Amino acid sequence: MxxxxxxxGGLVGIVLTLLPRIAPxxxxxxxxxxxxxxxxxxxxxxxxxxxxxxxxxxxxxxRYPKWSEEFTFPVASGWIAGESLMGVALVxxxxxxELLRKLLGG
Numbered sequence: 191m192x193x194x195x196x197x198x199g200g201l202v203g204i205v206l207t208l209l210p211r212i213a214p215x216x217x218x219x220x221x222x223x224x225x226x227x228x229x230x231x232x233x234x235x236x237x238x239x240x241x242x243x244x245x246x247x248x249x250x251x252x253r254y255p256k257w258s259e260e261f262t263f264p265v266a267s268g269w270i271a272g273e274s275l276m277g278v279a280l281v282x283x284x285x286x287x288e289l290l291r292k293l294l295g296g
Contacts, residue, residue, distance in 0.1 A: 199227065199230070202223075202226065203223045203226075203227060206220060206221065206222075206223040206226060207223050243266060243269070247262050247266065250262060
């Protein structure tokens, strides 16, 4: 089953990469191959948050173009970095004592 999943995922990635070159007039309708691939590796809550962030970024770009040009990328980067650091902190918080005991040989 894993092999078939890899084959199908690879073919989908190839097709999504080639579609904009085959039909450039419909390029705006083709989803990002990287985005589709990442969507299968994240939890639903992360995908929903990313979709909401994308929608808010699009809205901000339409409503406040100057502000959006300056702040959308830094805000999104900070959000992603903060979420990642908090995930690591939570793992350490939950498993820290056990990991420390194993590390110290106790």
